[in-house]
Amino acid sequence: MSEHSISVTVNGTQHELTVEPRTLLVSALRDELGYTGANVGCETGRCGACTVRENGETIKSCTRLAVQADGAEIETVEGLADDGDLSALQERFQEHHGLQCGYCTPGMLMSADTFLRENDDPSREEIREAIEGNLCRCTGYQNIVDAIEATADQLGEQR
Amino acid sequence: MSDADADGPTETVGEVRADGGSSDDSGGAFGSAIERGEDVPLLTGSGEYTDDISLRGTTHLAIRRSEHAHARIEGVDTSDAEAIDGVIAVFTGEDVVESGVPNTIPTAWDLPGLVQPQYRMLATDKVRHEGTAVAAVVAETRHAAHDAIEHVSVEYEPLEHVTDPVEAVERDVPPVHEEAEDNVAFDFELGDADATDEAFADADRVASVDLRQPRIIPNAMEPRAALADWEEATGKLRLWMTSQNPHLHRMLLSAGTLGLPENKIQVIAPEVGGGFGSKIYHYPDEAVTAWCSMQLGRPVKWQATRSESYLTDCHGRDHVTTGEIALDDDGTIRGVRVETHAGLGAQLSQFGTATPSYLYATVLSGQYTIPAIHCRVVGAFTNTTPVDAYRGAGRAEGIYVIERLVDVGARELEMDPAELRRRNLVQPDEFPYESAAALVYDSGEYERAMDLALEHVDYDALRERQRELRDEGRYLGIGIGNFIESAGLSPSGLAGDLGAQAGGWESSIVRFDSTGSVTVLAGTADQGQGHRTTYAQVAAEELGVSVDDVTVVEGDTDRIPQGMGTYGSRSASVGGGSIARGAREVREKARRIAAHQLEASVDDIEFDEGEFHVAGAPDRSLHIQTIAHEAYLGHDLPEGMDPGLEETNFYDPENFTYPFGTHVAVVEVEPETGEIEIERYVAVDDCGEIINPMIVEGQVHGGIAQGIGAALYEGAAYDDEGHLRTRRMDEYAVPHATQLPDFETDNTVTPSPHNPIGVKGVGESATIAATPTVVSAVADALEPFGVEHLDMPITPESVWRATEGDR
Numbered sequence: 001m002s003e004h005s006i007s008v009t010v011n012g013t014q015h016e017l018t019v020e021p022r023t024l025l026v027s028a029l030r031d032e033l034g035y036t037g038a039n040v041g042c043e044t045g046r047c048g049a050c051t052v053r054e055n056g057e058t059i060k061s062c063t064r065l066a067v068q069a070d071g072a073e074i075e076t077v078e079g080l081a082d083d084g085d086l087s088a089l090q091e092r093f094q095e096h097h098g099l100q101c102g103y104c105t106p107g108m109l110m111s112a113d114t115f116l117r118e119n120d121d122p123s124r125e126e127i128r129e130a131i132e133g134n135l136c137r138c139t140g141y142q143n144i145v146d147a148i149e150a151t152a153d154q155l156g157e158q159r
Numbered sequence: 160m161s162d163a164d165a166d167g168p169t170e171t172v173g174e175v176r177a178d179g180g181s182s183d184d185s186g187g188a189f190g191s192a193i194e195r196g197e198d199v200p201l202l203t204g205s206g207e208y209t210d211d212i213s214l215r216g217t218t219h220l221a222i223r224r225s226e227h228a229h230a231r232i233e234g235v236d237t238s239d240a241e242a243i244d245g246v247i248a249v250f251t252g253e254d255v256v257e258s259g260v261p262n263t264i265p266t267a268w269d270l271p272g273l274v275q276p277q278y279r280m281l282a283t284d285k286v287r288h289e290g291t292a293v294a295a296v297v298a299e300t301r302h303a304a305h306d307a308i309e310h311v312s313v314e315y316e317p318l319e320h321v322t323d324p325v326e327a328v329e330r331d332v333p334p335v336h337e338e339a340e341d342n343v344a345f346d347f348e349l350g351d352a353d354a355t356d357e358a359f360a361d362a363d364r365v366a367s368v369d370l371r372q373p374r375i376i377p378n379a380m381e382p383r384a385a386l387a388d389w390e391e392a393t394g395k396l397r398l399w400m401t402s403q404n405p406h407l408h409r410m411l412l413s414a415g416t417l418g419l420p421e422n423k424i425q426v427i428a429p430e431v432g433g434g435f436g437s438k439i440y441h442y443p444d445e446a447v448t449a450w451c452s453m454q455l456g457r458p459v460k461w462q463a464t465r466s467e468s469y470l471t472d473c474h475g476r477d478h479v480t481t482g483e484i485a486l487d488d489d490g491t492i493r494g495v496r497v498e499t500h501a502g503l504g505a506q507l508s509q510f511g512t513a514t515p516s517y518l519y520a521t522v523l524s525g526q527y528t529i530p531a532i533h534c535r536v537v538g539a540f541t542n543t544t545p546v547d548a549y550r551g552a553g554r555a556e557g558i559y560v561i562e563r564l565v566d567v568g569a570r571e572l573e574m575d576p577a578e579l580r581r582r583n584l585v586q587p588d589e590f591p592y593e594s595a596a597a598l599v600y601d602s603g604e605y606e607r608a609m610d611l612a613l614e615h616v617d618y619d620a621l622r623e624r625q626r627e628l629r630d631e632g633r634y635l636g637i638g639i640g641n642f643i644e645s646a647g648l649s650p651s652g653l654a655g656d657l658g659a660q661a662g663g664w665e666s667s668i669v670r671f672d673s674t675g676s677v678t679v680l681a682g683t684a685d686q687g688q689g690h691r692t693t694y695a696q697v698a699a700e701e702l703g704v705s706v707d708d709v710t711v712v713e714g715d716t717d718r719i720p721q722g723m724g725t726y727g728s729r730s731a732s733v734g735g736g737s738i739a740r741g742a743r744e745v746r747e748k749a750r751r752i753a754a755h756q757l758e759a760s761v762d763d764i765e766f767d768e769g770e771f772h773v774a775g776a777p778d779r780s781l782h783i784q785t786i787a788h789e790a791y792l793g794h795d796l797p798e799g800m801d802p803g804l805e806e807t808n809f810y811d812p813e814n815f816t817y818p819f820g821t822h823v824a825v826v827e828v829e830p831e832t833g834e835i836e837i838e839r840y841v842a843v844d845d846c847g848e849i850i851n852p853m854i855v856e857g858q859v860h861g862g863i864a865q866g867i868g869a870a871l872y873e874g875a876a877y878d879d880e881g882h883l884r885t886r887r888m889d890e891y892a893v894p895h896a897t898q899l900p901d902f903e904t905d906n907t908v909t910p911s912p913h914n915p916i917g918v919k920g921v922g923e924s925a926t927i928a929a930t931p932t933v934v935s936a937v938a939d940a941l942e943p944f945g946v947e948h949l950d951m952p953i954t955p956e957s958v959w960r961a962t963e964g965d966r
Contacts, residue, residue, distance in 0.1 A: 097856070102197075
């Protein structure tokens with residue numbers, strides 16, 4: 001099978017790698033580059049465990065080919081904390097018990113983080129809609145919604 | 160099951176409270192809503208799940224599965240697959256047989272007359288359900304392995320199949336297994352048939368319901384995975400896997416499957432992304448992964464795809480039931496009679512026999528005094544994915560039946576369903592209560608929890624509003640679900656009497672080191688429950704140290720010598736009970752050292768927040784962490800005492816624990832469109848003493864979500880070819896955030912009198928409660944249409960069909 005050389009920037013670090021045309025972005029991140037935060041839950045774009053940001057937009061990295069991300073800026077859950085300090089969103093997830101097994105959490109955080117950039121004063125209904133593409137089997141979502149709402153409140157106070 | 164309680168309660172812990180808050184007024188570690196220590200790695204992406212782990216030279220396994228529901232294997236040709244670039248080896252069922260390993264996937268629960276057909280790692284003669292493992296390909300890359308399985312050529316002679324448990328035993332179909340010509344694996348009875356017949360003959364009224372409890376697919380977010388590393392030089396197998404019970408997996412792999420002694424198998428469960436039952440079982444796939452590594456001498460990794468999860472993770476439920484309830488006009492329940500066909504799937508899974516028998520029939524008394532109960536369960540082989548315990552396991556199915564029966568009984572009597580429940584509740588002074596379904600309930604304040612739940616929704620006013628809205632052509636429904644759970648599996652002797660092939664105890668080690676920090680090694684295995692936090696709270700409370708001083712280790716059979724695992728709502732009660740008992744032994748040894756060094760009698764040494772002091776002389780004291788140091792120095796210990804400060808504990812519970820509570824759902828149903836909106840969901844749970852209220856609430860939330868999922872959205876289905884129709888996440892409706900409401904939770908606290916820390920457990924409670932509660936609410940909303948019951952999942956279509964007759 002032919003191979004392609006691509007270049008992607010992940011959380012600010014540039015990587016050069018060689019991939020098969022069919023290699024998924026999530027596989028390149030996990031298996032080639034060691035960013036194992038994004039998880040694979042369904043391979044059909046339904047569960048959202050593999051959600052990352054590409055050039056500022058959330059994408060499900062199991063529905064993207066690595067070659068499509070050539071030249072892109074990718075952000076993953078590993079980039080949310082700043083030098084070991086959790087982001088406000090991560091802290092609120094812990095405080096509100098917004099995770100149990102943690103498998104959906106990286107994707108959930110990326111969707112929520114992106115959403116809060118676009119809507120800094122969301123209703124609970126808007127929050128639920130924002131994470132509709134991220135399935136969680138453990139929490140029943142309520143504490144996740146609480147955590148996102150509390151982050152929005154905190155960011156609102158800081159403005 | 161009265162034997163377990165024959166000696167009566169050994170210890171009474173506290174008293175009943177309905178404060179919903181901390182169960183420890185002293186402000187100690189136990190009872191505080193402290194944040195979870197396990198969260199930071201999971202929030203930053205550094206937590207390691209099985210597929211995140213790689214070893215040098217790791218190869219990849221893909222499994223060829225049958226596309227037929229039922230077929231004879233005529234031949235398997237692996238040559239094309241072997242020719243694929245990167246393929247290392249292709250193995251068939253015959254290869255496994257020839258390797259000489261025991262090659263059985265054993266069941267762990269026997270029943271009288273049980274037919275136990277052969278269950279092998281890879282099929283050799285027949286495939287019995289779609290997804291049966293037929294061949295294994297190991298390749299240098301995952302892509303190559305998956306490419307190659309498509310090139311394994313299997314010649315089949317298709318056979319007629321059956322997927323429905325009633326048809327399997329009543330229709331003339333080829334048997335799934337030759338050993339069971341009628342497809343009956345077991346025919347189980349519990350209770351007193353004659354007494355029940357008599358109760359029905361004498362009763363004023365009888366109501367009945369025919370119902371189905373469809374298959375639920377657990378859908379842990381992390382699909383199952385395994386990484387095996389066989390070290391030829393030492394003859395040792397290391398196996399990382401998505402396990403709820405690594406020690407049980409070690410035992411089953413060792414004895415029946417691979418033929419290795421236990422001390423040559425290390426099972427490691429790293430971060431595990433949810434389980435809900437599905438990761439309890441000893442499946443062929445993980446065993447094949449290990450076997451392949453043993454053949455090749457290289458690390459082998461298998462990661463299930465989601466489709467493989469749907470086809471191979473044990474499904475839950477699959478019951479077809481007729482239930483009857485006998486009542487007097489005043490609302491007294493006289494008897495309950497239940498007949499169930501339970502689908503077991505194509506093979507007997509580990510607890511696949513226990514779940515629809517003892518775990519099911521024994522809870523049919525629910526919260527009620529019912530003098531006569533009889534239940535018959537026919538366990539049927541079908542050409543489907545094996546069925547086993549899914550969150551609530553057996554108890555969920557049983558409580559669903561009794562709660563539906565109480566509702567249809569109330570309808571028959573034209574009595575308010577809350578009132579009928581109230582008139583039959585077991586009263587606080589009746590505990591320990593021996594039910595006609597053979598359980599001895601430990602403790603309960605059922606009416607208190609029910610009152611609290613009804614108070615939260617202002618029940619009488621709500622009924623009034625329901626009447627008003629009906630006049631406007633709007634259909635509000637109020638559903639009540641009273642539940643008990645037999646949790647804390649299980650007293651070993653009792654479980655053994657009933658057929659268990661393993662013990663029900665739990666084991667732990669509590670260890671101080673010389674610097675005064677504590678390590679707890681626990682035999683349970685977390686998949687999101689937060690054991691590292693709650694166990695630290697239990698140990699910290701007993702030892703008088705800070706939670707931060709305690710590190711909890713789970714999920715590695717080489718580090719934790721013994722354990723049984725996490726299922727059946729057992730970790731807090733049985734695992735936590737073991738840790739508390741071990742910590743108390745550690746504390747008592749420390750007390751003896753303190754007495755020696757303070758030159759006082761042991762009886763005069765008091766313990767308060769980590770400090771040992773001489774009674775009446777508080778300045779003469781030593782902290783337990785100082786004593787830990789002394790214990791390892793060994794310079795000045797009591798005569799004859801061994802150095803060190805650690806204890807290994809085995810705790811075998813004397814009875815199950817019985818969490819209980821009442822959930823109430825308020826729904827509005829739109830008959831024109833069939834839409835169901837959950838307006839409110841109130842859960843009052845009593846799980847005994849509460850170690851961490853935040854975690855308890857989280858368990859309740861998640862449990863409700865899964866219960867609502869079963870009631871309204873989920874359910875696996877097979878097509879006419881015996882193919883699973885719901886095999887992807889866009890075909891099986893795991894609830895989304897927009898499909899669930901906010902839940903309102905509260906607690907009462909009725910300690911378990913026999914548990915060392917008074918806890919009852921909460922892992923499965925809310926799933927057990929939520930399913931009947933929501934179905935009850937929808938049926939209540941549709942009362943004006945004469946609808947008594949609708950089968951799950953209650954979709955808009957089923958509502959519309961049930962009400963269309965009136966249009």
